[in-house]
Structures are given as C-alpha cells and as structure tokens.
Amino acid sequence: MKKVYLGVDIGSVSINLVAIDYNNEIIFKEYSRSNGQPLISTKKALLNLKDKLDGNYEICGVGTTGSGRQLIGMMLGADVVKNEITAHATATMNYVKDARTIFEIGGQDSKMIFLKDGFITDFAMNTVCAAGTGSFLDHQAERLGVPIEEFGDHARKANRNVRIAGRCTVFAESDMISKQQFGFSKEDIINGLCEALVRNYLSNLGRGKKLEPPYVFQGGVAANNGIKDAFERELGAKVFVPENFHVMGALGVAILAKEFIYETKRKTNFRGFETANIDFVPTTFECSGCSNVCEVIKVEVNKEVVAMWGDKCGKWTNSF
Amino acid sequence: MKMTFPHMGNPIIYKKLIELLGHEIVCPNKPTKKTIELGVKHSPEFACFPMKAIMGTYIESLERGADVIVTSGGHGPCRAGFYGEVHKKILNNMGYDVEFIVFDSIHKDFKGFMKNMMKLVKHSSLLKVYKSFRLVYKITKDIDYFEKIIQTKRAYEINKGECSKALQEIISLYDKVQDHKELEKIKKTSEYIVDNIPIKYVEEDHKIRIGIVGEIYVVMESSVNMKIEEVLASLGCEVRRSHYLSDWAEHNIVPKIFRHDREEEILKKGEPYIEVQIGGHAKETLGHIVDYKEKGLDGIIHLLPFGCLPELVSQSIIPRMSREIDMPILSIALDEQSGLSNNLTRIEAFVDIIKTKKKRKIVS
Ligand code: SF4
Numbered sequence: 050m051k052k053v054y055l056g057v058d059i060g061s062v063s064i065n066l067v068a069i070d071y072n073n074e075i076i077f078k079e080y081s082r083s084n085g086q087p088l089i090s091t092k093k094a095l096l097n098l099k100d101k102l103d104g105n106y107e108i109c110g111v112g113t114t115g116s117g118r119q120l121i122g123m124m125l126g127a128d129v130v131k132n133e134i135t136a137h138a139t140a141t142m143n144y145v146k147d148a149r150t151i152f153e154i155g156g157q158d159s160k161m162i163f164l165k166d167g168f169i170t171d172f173a174m175n176t177v178c179a180a181g182t183g184s185f186l187d188h189q190a191e192r193l194g195v196p197i198e199e200f201g202d203h204a205r206k207a208n209r210n211v212r213i214a215g216r217c218t219v220f221a222e223s224d225m226i227s228k229q230q231f232g233f234s235k236e237d238i239i240n241g242l243c244e245a246l247v248r249n250y251l252s253n254l255g256r257g258k259k260l261e262p263p264y265v266f267q268g269g270v271a272a273n274n275g276i277k278d279a280f281e282r283e284l285g286a287k288v289f290v291p292e293n294f295h296v297m298g299a300l301g302v303a304i305l306a307k308e309f310i311y312e313t314k315r316k317t318n319f320r321g322f323e324t325a326n327i328d329f330v331p332t333t334f335e336c337s338g339c340s341n342v343c344e345v346i347k348v349e350v351n352k353e354v355v356a357m358w359g360d361k362c363g364k365w366t367n368s369f
Numbered sequence: 370m371k372m373t374f375p376h377m378g379n380p381i382i383y384k385k386l387i388e389l390l391g392h393e394i395v396c397p398n399k400p401t402k403k404t405i406e407l408g409v410k411h412s413p414e415f416a417c418f419p420m421k422a423i424m425g426t427y428i429e430s431l432e433r434g435a436d437v438i439v440t441s442g443g444h445g446p447c448r449a450g451f452y453g454e455v456h457k458k459i460l461n462n463m464g465y466d467v468e469f470i471v472f473d474s475i476h477k478d479f480k481g482f483m484k485n486m487m488k489l490v491k492h493s494s495l496l497k498v499y500k501s502f503r504l505v506y507k508i509t510k511d512i513d514y515f516e517k518i519i520q521t522k523r524a525y526e527i528n529k530g531e532c533s534k535a536l537q538e539i540i541s542l543y544d545k546v547q548d549h550k551e552l553e554k555i556k557k558t559s560e561y562i563v564d565n566i567p568i569k570y571v572e573e574d575h576k577i578r579i580g581i582v583g584e585i586y587v588v589m590e591s592s593v594n595m596k597i598e599e600v601l602a603s604l605g606c607e608v609r610r611s612h613y614l615s616d617w618a619e620h621n622i623v624p625k626i627f628r629h630d631r632e633e634e635i636l637k638k639g640e641p642y643i644e645v646q647i648g649g650h651a652k653e654t655l656g657h658i659v660d661y662k663e664k665g666l667d668g669i670i671h672l673l674p675f676g677c678l679p680e681l682v683s684q685s686i687i688p689r690m691s692r693e694i695d696m697p698i699l700s701i702a703l704d705e706q707s708g709l710s711n712n713l714t715r716i717e718a719f720v721d722i723i724k725t726k727k728k729r730k731i732v733s
Contacts, residue, residue: 341403
C-alpha cells in the first residue's frame with residue numbers, strides 16, 4: 050500500500066482537503082462549501098476520499114489548518130494543527146522555492162506573507178475590511194449580472210481606464226453606479242473593480258512593508274485573471290499563480306504533517322475513516338459562572354465529552 | 370462616601386491605599402462581556418476602547434453603591450485627558466450623582482494634585498498618610514516582582530493554569546497586609562509558593578521571550594486583551610510587559626530626586642523615533658521596543674485600542690523600526706468585537722516566525 054498524507058483546511062465558508070504522496074504530489078483534492086457546518090462537511094469529504102483511495106493507500110499523517118483547525122483536528126486525530134500563515138507559505142515554497150511575497154486572497158479574508166531564504170519573515174492579515182477580499186468582487190458581480198468566473202475575460206476586454214474608489218465597498222458601489230451612468234462599458238467597470246481591489250489590498254496589507262519579487266498569487270480569487278493582470282500592472286512585475294492555488298492551505302498542512310511524521314518517526318494519530326461514522330455532537334450552552342456568560346462549545350462522542358472551548362476563564366477548557 | 374476607581378490589571382493597590390486612608394470602598398469588578406456592553410452602549414461610538422470599558426466599570430460600581438470616582442488624568446494631546454470630564458457628564462446625564470477626583474501628574478500640576486490629595490486624606494494624620502503610602506508602594510513592588518516570576522515560569526509550567534492560580538493566591542495574601550512586619554512574612558510565603566511550581570526544563574537557546582508594549586489599559590487589563598500573556602505562555606513564551614504599576618507610581622508620584630526613573634530612560638530611547646510627546650503612550654511604546662531589543666528579547670507584541678490616536682502613530686512607525694533594529698513586531702488592535710480566532714492565528718504565526726528565526730541562528 051502506498052503512503053499518503055492528509056491536509057484539511059477548514060474555514061467558515063469552505064473546506065479543502067488534499068492527500069499527497071511522499072513527493073508532495075496531490076493524489077486527491079476536494080474543495081467544497083462548509084456552510085458553517087465544519088463537522089458534516091469534513092465527514093462528507095472524508096467519505097469521498099475513502100472511495101477515491103479505494104484501499105490502495107494508507108494514511109500515514111494528518112494535519113489541519115484554518116479557523117476550525119482545533120475542532121477538526123480533534124475529530125480526525127491530527128498529528129499537526131497549524132495556523133493558516135505557516136500552512137500557506139509551506140505550500141507556496143513547494144512550487145516557487147525562492148518566493149519572496151505571497152498574495153493570498155480568499156472569499157472572506159486575505160493575507161500577505163513575506164519570505165526570505167525559505168522562511169517566513171513577516172505577514173499581514175485583513176479580517177475586517179471586505180474591500181480587500183473576494184466577497185467584494187462577488188457582490189459587485191451580482192450587481193452587474195456577470196458570473197464571477199467570467200470576470201477575468203471581461204476585464205481583459207476593457208478599452209478605457211476607469212478609476213473606481215476602492216477604499217471601502219460602500220463607496221465603491223456608489224462610485225461604480227455613477228461611472229456606469231457616465232457611459233463606461235461593463236468591461237471597463239469590471240477592469241476598474243479589479244484594479245480597485247488590488248490597490249486596496251496592497252495598501253491595506255502592504256503598508257510600510259517592502260514588497261519584493263518573486264510574487265506568488267493564490268487563494269480562491271487567483272482564479273480571476275483580471276486580478277492577476279491588475280497585480281502585474283500595479284507592481285510592474287510578473288505574478289506567479291501556482292497550479293493548486295485554491296487548496297494551498299490544505300496542501301501546506303499536509304506537507305507539514307508528512308515532515309512531522311518523518312522527523313519524529315511517530316505513528317499517526319489518525320482515527321481512521323470510521324470517524325466519518327462516529328457522531329460528534331457539538332452543543333453550546335451559556336455558562337452562568339460569572340457575568341461573562343460565555344457561550345461554551347462542547348463536543349461529545351457517545352455521550353462522552355471530548356472537547357470544550359469558548360470560555361474566557363479556562364474553567365471548561367482546562368478541565369481536559 | 371464610597372469610593373471607587375477604574376479596573377486596570379490588579380485593583381488591590383488602589384483598594385489598599387484608599388482603605389488605609391480610612392475610606393469606604395467599592396472595589397470594581399473585573400470587566401466582563403456585560404461590562405463592555407454596558408460601556409459601549411453609553412459611550413460615543415468613536416471614543417477609544419478603554420474609555421468605553423471603563424465607562425461600563427463605573428456604571429457597575431455606581432450600581433453597587435459607589436458615589437466618588439478616583440481616577441488619573443492624562444497628559445499631552447490625547448483624548449484620555451478629557452475622559453474624566455466626559456465620563457462625568459455622561460454619568461450625570463444618566464442620573465447618577467457622582468463626584469470625580471481626577472489626579473493629573475504631580476509634576477505638571479502640583480497645586481491641583483495636592484488639592485485632590487486633601488480630599489483623599491481628610492481624616493488622617495500626616496504620619497498615617499506617609500505610612501500608608503509607603504506600605505502600599507512596597508506591596509506594589511512586591512506584587513510586580515512576583516508577577517514577573519510568574520510571567521517567566523508560566524511558559525514552562527507542567528500543570529496548566531497553576532501559575533495563574535499561584536499569582537491569584539499571592540495577591541489575596543497581600544490583600545490582607547496591614548503593616549510592614551506582615552509584609553515580610555507574606556513575602557516569604559509567596560517566595561515559597563512560586564518556588565514550588567513544577568516546571569519543565571528548556572534549554573536556554575530554545576527559550577523565547579516576548580515583550581508586550583502599547584497603550585497602558587489594554588496592556589494591563591487581561592479581560593480586554595484576550596489574556597494575551599496566558600496565550601503566549603501556552604505557546605511556550607516568557608512574557609514581559611511595558612507597564613507595571615510600580616513603575617507608574619514611581620514616575621507619577623515619587624519626587625524626582627528620590628527615584629531611579631525607568632520611564633525617563635524609556636522615553637529617551639523612544640526619542641529617535643518620535644521626538645515629542647504626542648500623548649498616550651506612543652513614545653513609551655517605541656522606547657520600550659528599543660529597550661527590549663537591548664535586553665535581548667526575541668519579539669514584541671504591540672497592543673493598541675481601536676481608535677487610539679497616539680498608538681496609531683506608533684503603529685505607523687513600527688514597520689520601519691522593526692527593520693532597522695531587526696526585531697519582529699506584531700501589532701494587534703483591540704476593541705469590543707475583537708475576533709479571537711483571527712488574533713490567535715496571528716499570534717501563533719508570529720511565534721512560529723520567531724521560533725524559526727532562533728533555530729536558524731543556532732544552526733549557523
Ligand atoms: S466560562 Fe468562566 S468566564 Fe465564562 S461565564 Fe463561565 S465562569 Fe464566567
């Protein structure tokens with residue numbers, strides 16, 4: 050049986066799952082919406098994986114990342130639970146060894162990661178402002194009645210430059226409407242939106258930092274050529290989009306899990322595919338211990354509590 | 370008259386002082402979610418976060434019967450200097466009949482300071498006042514001393530949560546101190562407590578030390594800073610922070626000739642980056658970063674309240690500074706809706722960077 054290593058990136062909106070072999074080649078990958086239900090969507094992905102691997106492979110290591118990494122890590126029996134920054138950068142270096150700056154734009158959040166000699170030296174994360182993330186484009190695409198997948202092609206057909214205020218989605222929207230009334234074409238507007246997003250992203254996350262090539266662009270939004278073009282124009286340099294740009298978090302943490310297993314020579318903690326049949330029951334309750342009234346999350350398997358978190362005082366978390 | 374004051378870090382010091390001077394006291398509760406909600410509801414939206422949190426604390430204390438609020442003012446062009454006034458206006462509008470005693474720095478306004486002081490010491494003899502101050506000052510020093518030990522040991526504790534518990538125990542011991550003789554005894558007991566916390570062995574090369582700098586309220590008040598010291602400890606980091614009460618007391622109360630003033634030193638170190646005092650703790654923040662670099666710490670976490678102007682200025686200088694002195698620095702803005710899981714990701718990634726940086730140094 051061939052050995053594979055599993056990486057799961059679980060966020061609030063999507064789940065990525067990849068299985069890699071010893072050479073970091075992807076044997077299986079799945080990207081789907083998690084709809085705020087990380088447990089159910091992970092189970093589904095796991096069952097798909099089981100079908101696909103079809104008894105020919107053995108899972109020798111598991112890693113999780115993303116905002117749900119703790120929960121899913123516990124459920125799967127992960128060997129490595131890592132933050133998204135480290136995971137993304139690890140995957141990038143698999144494709145572009147000497148990468149210096151990574152642009153990572155997803156639907157809900159965006160990051161910028163700086164590297165030198167294969168190590169992360171700095172990073173920035175955007176979490177509050179939608180103007181620098183994919184949801185900004187999603188929203189405007191809907192307004193314009195253009196499917197987001199076609200955004201890139203439209204942007205490339207633009208023949209006039211139009212500058213759209215991109216500081217904030219609210220202003221962008223009203224600016225876009227007025228530019229439409231001025232008679233700019235859809236293509237021009239779409240191109241303007243792409244540029245606005247890039248400008249906003251660069252000034253928000255890159256403020257005060259030195260950006261150096263080679264540049265790598267990944268995350269869901271990297272599917273959009275319009276944005277890639279806008280980046281290249283703004284930076285005056287080539288921007289590289291790696292092959293598996295949308296599952297980089299999962300890939301990275303799979304690599305980390307593999308390395309961990311090799312370095313420590315341990316056996317994996319993976320609970321096996323049966324996990325998909327175990328009922329993990331998360332419930333929440335309000336603690337009345339003090340006026341913090343924390344919403345505590347409790348996960349049970351067969352009526353036995355296996356994890357708890359969400360308390361400020363540590364009363365519940367520490368009971369494990 | 371029942372006195373109260375803001376909650377910042379450890380309330381025992383103010384509590385003791387006011388008690389020793391013979392006043393009745395309503396000790397403020399540690400801010401909770403409810404406190405913050407209350408404060409946010411009754412504060413201007415664009416006020417900075419500490420003002421809102423303290424607003425909530427006041428309301429809760431007044432509800433519990435307090436009618437005099439003792440607090441410190443601010444110096445320089447930072448809004449914090451007006452907060453006493455603003456809090457008072459809002460509370461009056463809400464129907465609370467409350468007196469404010471606002472202490473500005475003794476060095477800037479000696480007369481005003483003394484006038485306030487007279488209100489506080491009305492019933493006490495001068496000797497008693499002097500004795501009370503000395504005792505409380507010593508308690509502050511002791512507690513800070515033990516807290517620093519805890520901040521170091523917590524990174525290596527074997528039983529999760531034991532260090533924090535020990536610190537609580539020590540503080541409640543000091544809460545009972547009435548005179549200098551007791552002080553000695555309690556110091557010994559406390560030494561014993563901290564000495565007996567089991568820790569795991571970590572090689573010197575692998576130790577990670579992080580300094581926390583920034584605006585004083587969010588640096589000191591763990592209930593609004595996601596308990597950052599404990600978070601860092603759980604990632605294996607020793608912690609120091611830029612503000613301790615004893616330093617503050619020394620700088621603001623002890624006459625210049627009697628003190629070895631760390632704060633003056635710190636301000637000097639910040640000078641190359643911000644020339645003038647722009648209020649708040651901006652200049653101190655940068656000074657502390659330089660100081661921590663000199664002391665050999667491995668990284669800095671900079672905490673700023675959302676909407677804090679002085680810290681916004683220091684935040685904009687930090688990237689350049691970080692390059693110049695080769696020090697990893699992470700800025701985190703805090704407000705009533707701070708997303709915990711996002712900040713945890715940041716902190717974890719930041720500690721990862723420091724770890725790899727250290728590892729490489731050891732290898733090469
Ligand atoms: S979990 Fe702790 S902090 Fe939260 S409400 Fe209960 S006692 Fe209070």
